[in-house]
Amino acid sequence: MTRERLYLYDTTLRDGQQTQGVDFSAADKVKIARALDALGIDYIEGGWPGANPTDSDFFRQAPKLKRATFTAFGMTKRSGRSAANDDVLAEVVNAGTGAVCLVGKTHDYHVEMALGISLDENLANIRESVAHLVAQGREAIFDAEHFFDGWKANPDYALACLDAAMEGGARWVVLCDTNGGTLPADVGAITAAVTAHIPGTHVGIHTHNDTENAVANTLAAVDAGARQIQGTLNGLGERCGNANLCSIIPTLMLKSPYRERFDIGVSEDGLKELRRASHLLDEVLNRQPDRHAPYVGAAAFAHKAGLHASAIIKDPSTYEHVDPDMVGNQRVIPMSNQAGRSNLLRRLGDAGIEVDRDDPRLGHLLAAVKEREDQGFAYDSAEASFNLLARRMLGCLPVFFEIDRYRVSIERRYNALGERVTASEAVVAVHVDGERMISASESIDPVTHQDQGPVNALALALQKDLGRYQEYIDDLRLVDFKVRIIGAGTEAVTRVLLDSSDDTGEVWSTVGVSANIVDASFQALEDAIVTKLIRMKAPAVRMAVHG
Secondary structure: OOEOOOOOEEEEEEEEHOOOOOOOOOHHHHHHHHHHHHHHHEEEEEEEEOOOOOHHHHHHOOOOOOOOEEEEEEEOOOOOOHHOOOHHOOOOOOOOEEEEEEEEEOOHHHHHHHOOHHHHHHHHHHHHHHHHHHHHOOOOEEEEHHHHHEEEEOHHHHHHHHHHHHOOOOOOEEEEEEEOOOOOOHHHHHHHHHHHOOOOHEEEEEEEEOOOHHHHHHHHHHOOOOOOEEEEEOOOOOOEEOOOOOOOHHHHHHHOOOHHEEEOOOOOOHOOOOOHHHHHHHHHHHOOOOOOOOOOOOOOEEOOHHHHHHHHHHHHOOOOOOHHHHOOOOOEEOOOOOOOOOHHHHHEEEEEEEOOOOOOHHHHHHHHHHHHHHOOOOOOOOOHHHHHHHHHHHOEEOOEEEEEEEEEEEEEEEEEOEEEEEEEEEEEEEOOOOEEEEEEEOOOOOOOOOOOHHHHHHHHHHHOOOHHHHHHHHHOEEEEEEEEEEHHHHHOEEEEEEEOOOOOOOEEEEEEEEOHHHHHHHHHHHHHHHHHHHHHOOOOOEEOOOO
C-alpha cells in the first residue's frame, strides 16, 4: 500500500518565541534551524521579518538549509492599500524565503470588532495578499487564525476565508486553534468538513495546548484528512504552548495506524536524533529538560520497582510502548530504596560494571544503597553517584586524587562605589599522585561583578588545578543545582543534587548529603569530577580499597 505524505512545519523560532521568558538571539535561531533541518522537518518558520531587530538580523544571516523550506511569517495586507504597496507585507516578501505564511482572521467577530472592516473586505485582503505572494514566485501558506471558533460561530464565513486563500493560489490553508480551547472530537469533525470541500493535501493543522490536547487535536485532524502538521520542539509556545513535535513525530512513525498509512520527512536515523534536538533547545534556553517528557525525557523509559525490572529484563515490551533506542533515548532502572537485585544487575551492566548474579557483594551494595537513602541520599536522581558507590563497594573505583582539606569564606563589604556586596572565596588542597596542590578561587562573575556564591567558588577552586588530570576536566561545567532540607529540627540534613555536563552535551547527576550545605555541595562536586575522569578514561593512580 502506498503511504500518504505528511508535511511537518516547525514554528519554534516564531511561535515558540512567544513563550514567556524566551528570547532567542539570531545566533540561537541559526543553531536551532540547523538542528531542525538535520532532523528532517519540511518547513522551518524563522519569524516575522521587520517585526523586531532579532528577526530582521536572523533573516539577513539566514542559514543554508539542506532540505527544509525556509519560511517567513507575516500578516495579510491592510485595508486601504494594495498588496504591492503595503510596507509591512513588503518586509516579509523581501526576506526572500521560498515560502511565506500569512495570518488572517477567519472568525467574523474578530474581523468586524478587531480589524474594524467588513467581512467582504477581509476576504479581498486574504485573496489579494496570497495572489501577490504567488506572483512573486513564493509558496503561499494561509494561517487561518481562530478558525475553529470562527467555524462554530459562522461556518460559511470561515470556509469562505479558506476559499479566498485558495483562489489566490495558496499551497496550504492551515486551521488554527488559536486559543487552544477546542477538543479532539470537534477538531476532527470540523477538519473533516473542511477536507470534504478542500482537498486534505492542501489543509494543515496548528493547535495550542491550553487544554493539554494539542497533540491529540493534531492527530484528530490528521485522521480527518489534514496533511500538514504545525508544531514546536518540546511544545514551546505562548501560554501553555503548542503541539509538541517531539511527541507527534515518533507517534506518527512508530504507532499504528499512522506508521502504516503515512510517510514523513524524518528518517529512522533522524528519529534517533530527536532527543538530541529536544535537549539542544533546552540548552539554548538555559533550562533543564523535562525528565518526564514522552519519548525524549530522561525518565521516559525509567523503571523503578524491582518487579518491573525483572519483567523488563525478560521482555522490554512489558512496560515500554516503544524501543527507547528508536528515539535516541535509553532504558534506565534507577537505584532507590525500592530496588531489587534485578534492578541492581541491570544498572551495573549499563554502567559497564560486570558482576556475577550470585556475587555476595551485591547484597552488601543493595543494603548500602537503602541505608544511605535512609540518611537522605537520592540515587534515583543521582545515577552517577550511585555508579561511584557501586564501584567502591565492588573494589573497582579508580582513585585519581584525594582531598586534603577545603575552606570557604564569605565576606560582606562595601565596594569602591559604596555599594554593599558579598564575596565568596574557596581554598582546596588536593593530593595528586604524591604531589600536594593548593588552589584558591573567588566566585565573582567577570561580566556582572556579582558574587555567584560559595558553591561556585568551591567548584572553581576544585577544577582550577588537578595536575595531570586538568586537561580531562577543562570542559566540565555545572548546569543545575538543587537543594532540599530532609527531616526537621536538629535531625535535619541538607541534600544537594548537581547536574554536570561537558562538550559532549551529556548530563550526569551527583548527590551529597550533610548537615552543612557547603559540605553536601562539595561531596556532589567531587563525585561530578570523578565521574568525568572515568568517562574520559583518565589513568588512575590506584584503585580504591574494597568496601
